Amino acid sequence: MNRLRTIFLAPSAAFTVILFLIPLSIIVAYSFLTRGVYGGVVGPWTLENYQRLFDPLYGIILWRSLVMSTLATILCLVIAFPLALFIARASDRAKGIYLYLVILPFWTSFLVRTYAWMFLLRDTGFINTILTSLHIIREPLPLLYNETAVVVGLVYGYLPFAVLPLFSNLDRLDKNLLESAADLGATPWQTLYKVIIPLCAPGLRAAGVLVFIPCLGAYLTPDLLGGGKSIMIGNLIQNQFTTARDWPFGSAISLALMALVMVLLVSLLRQDGEEAL
Amino acid sequence: MKTRRQALATIAALTSCAKPNKNRLNVFNWSAYVAPETIPNFEKEFGCKVRYSIYESNEEMLARVFSGNSGWDVVFPTHYIVPPMREQNLLAELDKSKLPNLPNLDPAFQHPISDPDLNHSVPYMWNATGILYNKKVNPAPTRWADLWLPHWKGHLTMLDDPAEVFAAALRKLGYSLNSRDEKELRAAQREAVNQKPLLRAYLNTEVRDQAVAGDVLGAQIWSTTAQQAIEANKDLAFVYPAEGFPLNLDCAVILRESPRQDLAHQFVNYLLRPEVSARIADSMRTATANGAARPLLAPETRNNPTLYPPPEVMARAEWFTTVTPEAQRLRDRLWTEIKSA
Numbered sequence A: 001m002n003r004l005r006t007i008f009l010a011p012s013a014a015f016t017v018i019l020f021l022i023p024l025s026i027i028v029a030y031s032f033l034t035r036g037v038y039g040g041v042v043g044p045w046t047l048e049n050y051q052r053l054f055d056p057l058y059g060i061i062l063w064r065s066l067v068m069s070t071l072a073t074i075l076c077l078v079i080a081f082p083l084a085l086f087i088a089r090a091s092d093r094a095k096g097i098y099l100y101l102v103i104l105p106f107w108t109s110f111l112v113r114t115y116a117w118m119f120l121l122r123d124t125g126f127i128n129t130i131l132t133s134l135h136i137i138r139e140p141l142p143l144l145y146n147e148t149a150v151v152v153g154l155v156y157g158y159l160p161f162a163v164l165p166l167f168s169n170l171d172r173l174d175k176n177l178l179e180s181a182a183d184l185g186a187t188p189w190q191t192l193y194k195v196i197i198p199l200c201a202p203g204l205r206a207a208g209v210l211v212f213i214p215c216l217g218a219y220l221t222p223d224l225l226g227g228g229k230s231i232m233i234g235n236l237i238q239n240q241f242t243t244a245r246d247w248p249f250g251s252a253i254s255l256a257l258m259a260l261v262m263v264l265l266v267s268l269l270r271q272d273g274e275e276a277l
Numbered sequence B: 001m002k003t004r005r006q007a008l009a010t011i012a013a014l015t016s017c018a019k020p021n022k023n024r025l026n027v028f029n030w031s032a033y034v035a036p037e038t039i040p041n042f043e044k045e046f047g048c049k050v051r052y053s054i055y056e057s058n059e060e061m062l063a064r065v066f067s068g069n070s071g072w073d074v075v076f077p078t079h080y081i082v083p084p085m086r087e088q089n090l091l092a093e094l095d096k097s098k099l100p101n102l103p104n105l106d107p108a109f110q111h112p113i114s115d116p117d118l119n120h121s122v123p124y125m126w127n128a129t130g131i132l133y134n135k136k137v138n139p140a141p142t143r144w145a146d147l148w149l150p151h152w153k154g155h156l157t158m159l160d161d162p163a164e165v166f167a168a169a170l171r172k173l174g175y176s177l178n179s180r181d182e183k184e185l186r187a188a189q190r191e192a193v194n195q196k197p198l199l200r201a202y203l204n205t206e207v208r209d210q211a212v213a214g215d216v217l218g219a220q221i222w223s224t225t226a227q228q229a230i231e232a233n234k235d236l237a238f239v240y241p242a243e244g245f246p247l248n249l250d251c252a253v254i255l256r257e258s259p260r261q262d263l264a265h266q267f268v269n270y271l272l273r274p275e276v277s278a279r280i281a282d283s284m285r286t287a288t289a290n291g292a293a294r295p296l297l298a299p300e301t302r303n304n305p306t307l308y309p310p311p312e313v314m315a316r317a318e319w320f321t322t323v324t325p326e327a328q329r330l331r332d333r334l335w336t337e338i339k340s341a
Helices: A002-031 A048-052 A056-089 A092-107 A110-121 A126-133 A147-171 A175-183 A188-199 A201-216 A220-225 A233-241 A247-276 B002-016 B038-046 B058-065 B079-087 B144-148 B162-173 B182-198 B207-213 B223-232 B261-271 B274-284 B291-296 B325-340
Strands: B024-030 B049-055 B121-134 B156-158 B199-202 B218-222 B236-239 B245-254 B317-319
Touching: A002 A247, A048 A247, A056 A092, A056 A147, A056 A201, A056 A233, A056 B325, A092 A147, A110 A126, A110 A147, A110 A220, A147 A201, A147 A220, A175 A188, A188 A201, A201 A247, A220 A233, A233 A247, A233 B325, B024 B058, B024 B261, B038 B049, B038 B261, B038 B274, B049 B058, B058 B079, B079 B121, B079 B245, B121 B144, B121 B162, B121 B207, B121 B223, B121 B261, B144 B162, B144 B182, B156 B162, B156 B182, B162 B182, B162 B218, B162 B245, B162 B325, B182 B199, B182 B325, B207 B218, B207 B223, B218 B223, B223 B236, B245 B261, B261 B274, B274 B291
Parallel strands: B024 B049, B156 B199, B156 B218, B245 B317
Antiparallel strands: B121 B218, B121 B236, B121 B245
16 A cells, blocks of 8 residues: 555646746755856855845845735736636536636647737727727827737636636535525625635635735746736846846845745635634 | 766757767857858768857857856857857867868958957957938937937837946947946936936837837947838938947857867868858848958948948947956946936
8 A cells, every 4th residue: 555655746746846846946056046147056155145135126026026916916806706607606517618718728729819819908909990990099008118008918828727716616505505595585796705705715815825826926928918018026136137147136036925925825824714614 | 066067968969869960060140141042052972960059149148058067059149248158168179170161251350359360269240330210300319428418208118228228328428338437337328217218218229129120219229130120110210320330240259168179170170161051041030240241241231221321331340359347337327327316
């Protein structure tokens, strides 16, 4: 039995060690080294990369990333909740189809889908062409290359991550509780606010975390839809490994970002634990 | 270091050389930089296979070949990347007896600033940076300073490349585009920040389609990309700014790690043939550094003022030089400030 367990767990353990632990250790080591003249890392060991993190310039970028990720997360939850509720209330057959549709975008690469958004949003793009040909607007709206476009792109990209945990939460919701609420005179809105949402708190939190974390590290969306005008922390990291050729500093930012995410996760898990008690 | 390299080389040898591939040349080049038949013809003539792969930036290529056991034989760094690669011992010394076609090079590129005696690099294709604009813009831009005029608002793009943006701002201020001086670089950074409200975005080659579609009316862009846009939309034009402009020269180099030095030299020499080079330049709309290839080009390419500007324009060109690590770090910080402004 024990041996069987070892055998079956070995692939995932190997996977974790090779693809997660080893690269992570390399990043940790890099973050304490000095940048090579033309990329790469050299000695001596130093803490300087971490000291540089406290530069207010990077604080501004972190703050912007936090604001935009929070905004995208809230929008995702607001859009995903009714959708998840709708799917959870559908017949079993329809549920399968709807869930299938939610994950359908994953069939194509995120990069390609982001480019599709560029075609939708640009001056001579789909939306502006329709609006101008209907004479609703005369000059094309500046939809692409601003922070709104970035948030729209983030919401679009991570919406399925919000729908799925909310659905599984709402799907398991005991219908008797809703009926009791109605029997006891609660209006549908009251049932929603006083029964469904509190019971869905774990699902909402899970959905929020699943959207917020990738948003915080996003670099493709701000780059393509933001036109490189307002960089997020992901772009800062990417830049260190490309044009700036400062791998140690890039590693230090990555680790600092990971630490921040961990703190957020742990505090959320604590909350979950307290509620369970 | 050496032992680690050897160990890695052994692992690489064990994993990648299951089949004998002695006769396979590994070429890592920029995208859209050979004609469709360039590689097949070489394979046929020299009885070998070519593994051909592409990259989009010098950094991407550097990250791969830096280890010294990347498995590539021939790569194409831009000229200012050649000295650092040489210092890092990545480049093989060229055996000029195996490159009889070397004199085909245009005299202007026989002694590039980065490698004056062509000991490690062979100039391949080149381009320069200027302004692509829509002819309906009035007045038409002639200088970098014109890119700071308010009439562009929302329809202007700059390259998403710190060296290029600094080059434009530095030239506008009358400084060398390779400036290492902190005061000058800071002044250039302020210029870039002042210009930012006018900008639609920082875009590289992606700007081509938007300039063709008319979304973008003015763009700082490379001559080769501009040429592609102009061919797609006759309302577009290109100008080499009056203050001076940067030159980029992509060069073929042979990596020291390559165990196929002979075949690699044959390949580089093959690329230096006038007809091969002309075919590449014609089909990819690039500017060849091969002087002997010029007469063989299609007439509309040969006399194209965007791809091959006349000598009086070329007199204003300035080579990018390799940036020192300190200047690089300052530039990066200032670039981050521009981007987060």
